[in-house]
Each structure stands twice: as C-alpha cells, then as structure tokens.
Amino acid sequence: MIPAPQVPQFSPLYRQIASLITQGLQAGEWKPGEAIPNEFDLAARYKVSQGTVRKAIDELAASNLLVRRQGKGTYVATHAEQTTQFRFLRLAPDPAPGATQPAPHEPLSRRFLDCRRQRAPAAVAHAIGLAGGEAALQVRRLLYFRGRPVVLDEIWLPAALFEGLTSTRLSAYQGPMYALFESEFGVRMVRAEEQIRAVAAEAGVAELLNVAPGAPLLSVERVAYTYGDRPVELRRGLYDTATHHYRNQLG
C-alpha cells in the first residue's frame, strides 16, 4: 500500500500575511510603482505584530514582488525601471578582448514585425493554459543592439487577456514589453522558466538576423507566469551569439 502523501497543513502566520498582501497586489489595490502602507499600518490591519508583517514583506521582496527603500517605504515592483530592465533579458555584449570591466548594457531598440490573432498550436495552447479553441495572439519582433539585429522573438499570448494589442500600439510604446503589459493590461510577469538549446538558423530567420543560413543560434524558450503561478506567455527567442552571450549566475 502506498502511503498517503504527507501534506504539511501548517502555514506560519507570516506566510498567510504574505499571501494576503499578494492578493492585494493581484486585485490592483496597490499598483506597480506605488508604495504600500508602512509596516505598522499593515500590522494593525492584519492584527499581527510589526515583526510578522516584516517577515512577510521580506519574502515578497525576495521574490521581486516588492522593493524596499530604506527611509522611504516599500514599493510595488515594476518592469518600467532601469534597474529591473535586464532581469528577464539575460543577453549581454561580449567583453572587449583584454578588457577588465564587463561591457555595459548597450542601447537597445525594438522592431515589431507583426501581431496576429491566431489559433495556437496544441503545444502552445497547453503551455499558456488555453482551453480548446480559445484565441491567441502571436507577436514577432526583432531586438537591435547598436543598430544590429541580435534577437528574433516569437511571442504567444492568450488573446482574452490582451484585447486591443496591435502592432502599432506595440511600436508606439517606448520601453520593455512587460512594462506595457502591466500598465495597459494589468498583467504583471512575476517569474519565468527558460529552456535553452543550440539550433541552426533556417533561411527566413537567417535573413532577418543577418546571419548565414545554418549558422548556430541560441534558442531560448520561455514560459512566463503572473501572480498565482498562472502561465500567460510563451516566447521563443533566437539569439545571435556572435557578439553577445546569455549570462547566468549559479548560486
């Protein structure tokens, strides 16, 4: 007889508070960039001590939902910030030969190729939680560093969450796509999982990225999640790594 899985029922107070705060974020009670109430006010509201609220906020700050600023307050994290800009795009320019300092981030520009309402292939629909037949949006875009194309992205989104998203609207917005998602559609990307492979460039792709057909490219497949671990984006990026690399920290 297989023993029933021992599900630990116990959940400490601070985790319950963290969950309540997350619900407030999800419900839009506090918007990205805004400050949440101070620790004592939250403690009074939830009828716990300040230390417990503090530990709850610690957790949320550790998972990048909140940002603490000593002396000022605790703020809702946003993708519309310089410092958070490259949290999800891990591509960096190669260091110049002999350089001791890592190369700084280069100016980046975006070009949107198309944005179509379309039936998603089964694998895609499954990944972003679409029931049979629900519509999806497919966006394709190029990223340029120093005027050269380096990344080709193909992005799938549930159409229901992004009604009114068009190529022109994407092009008009200056700044990261995820910042537009959170300000215009109330969808905030919280975490993502990536699968990385090396592939050979197909003809059409090669032309867009200005590389030889068959050239090795990095394939980066990402599923991005919003609050409550709901998957809301599938993205396949093809990176030309001739002058750039994907950087990663192992802890």
Place this chain on the structure above:
Amino acid sequence: MIPAPQVPQFSPLYRQIASLITQGLQAGEWKPGEAIPNEFDLAARYKVSQGTVRKAIDELAASNLLVRRQGKGTYVATHAEQTTQFRFLRLAPDPAPGATQPAPHEPLSRRFLDCRRQRAPAAVAHAIGLAGGEAALQVRRLLYFRGRPVVLDEIWLPAALFEGLTSTRLSAYQGPMYALFESEFGVRMVRAEEQIRAVAAEAGVAELLNVAPGAPLLSVERVAYTYGDRPVELRRGLYDTATHHYRNQLG
C-alpha cells in the same frame, strides 16, 4: 568635481557574525556534511542574541553555504548530495512529446579523457587568478546520459591547489567532481557565473560527441568561485542539445 564614492561603513552585527561563521567554514573548523553548533551556543560564543545568530545563518543558508534541518541542526552544505547534485549542472532531458510531467534526471556517467599539467593561455590564467607562469591543470572529460555522450568539458584549475590530481584518481571517484574537490583538496565551489553561446561543432569535438561536424552546440563557459569570491576554476562545456536543454529560472 566627481564626488568621492560614498562607501557605506555600517555593517550590521548579523553580517559580521555571518562573516565570522564563513571564516570558520573556510578554515575547515566545520567540514562539509557536518553540523555546526546550535544557535544558542553560537550566540554565547559571539556574545550576541540568538536572533542575531539566526539572521546570520539565514543569510548563509540563502547563499547555499549552510543547510538548515528543522529538529536536527544546521549543516555545512556539500556537493556530495543527491539534492545538490544538479545545482551546477543545469542540463535536463527534454520532456517526452505530450508528457505532462517533466522528465526525471537520468543516470549520468563520466569518462575522463586526460588530465595534464600545462601552461594556461593568458585569458585562462587571468580568469583563475594565476600570476605569470604559474602552472595549471587541464582536464577533459565526457558526460554520458543513458550511455550517450552529451557534454564535453574542458576544465582549467590552478595546479597549486590540486597537487596530485590525476586522470586515474578522477576516474576512480564516483560522484560529482566538485564533491571530490571538497573532500580531497579542501576546495569548495560556492558560486559560479556562466556565459552561454551557440557554436558549430569542430571536427574533433563532433567525433567525441557523435554529432555531425558543424552541428550547433551550446557553449557554456563557467568561472567557479570558492569562499571569498576567489575564482578557482574555468570550464568550457560543449553541450549537445538535440535531446537535452539547459534550464533556467528567472525570478
């Protein structure tokens, strides 16, 4: 006039305690796998409250130097553990088509090709902190999943730290290389940085990995650090991603 950089002098007590504990780890006072003293004993030793020790340990556990086990004690982390096994090797088998569960980790075997004492190229010497002319060890090995070669690693180490490391000794050891390093040479890898690119397989590499010449491979360049952020390994891995992928979490 450029303002002098404002160096924050203030360091909270718990960080000083964390630093003292780290020194103990570095000095080998507590060995990988062993338990450190309980929180009250440490508090008495450092003349602070248990809460402060606790916060210090929290930090060290967060950076994977220590492992807490409720009801048992706090232990020095080790690479010789199943759970930590794949913390630095981020290669996972592709899920079977239509599978809902991610594929489990596959049995892995290692084959060492050679281990030579050798002058390191300048770039390598610089990366692992070798002064001019100091000797290095170069190790090459293959990793097999299900009997098939998937990874070719070329590894550079400072010879001074690994006196007596030979191909036969590497082959004799069952388990991760980093576990051997920590138990036999007292060098514990704490964190690493990786740069990932897509490259085309050269002839010799292609043969070893059993792929066509020119096939796209993942190039994973790693610098691994021990205590005190000292770089002690440079590793270049070539991964065949036909049936596997490099997985990454973005938080």
Place this chain on the structure above:
DNA sequence: TAGTGGTCTAGACCACCAA
C-alpha cells in the same frame, strides 16, 4: 525634525526529529 525601513534583544511557545 518626522517618518520609514533596519537592527537587536529577550522571552515564550510551536513544529519536527531522534532515541
């Protein structure tokens, strides 16, 4: 100077593990 987050303490009690 007022308000916010950050640190430190002391003590009570709870959850988990092993013997």
Place this chain on the structure above:
DNA sequence: TGGTGGTCTAGACCACTAC
C-alpha cells in the same frame, strides 16, 4: 522526552530620506 530549528511578540534604538 529532550534537543533543535521555526514562529511570534513587544519594545528600544539605529540608519536613511525628505522636508
């Protein structure tokens, strides 16, 4: 049952920011 880490509280004080 005893020992360990884990939680929660209450209060004092420190460091940083803005006005």
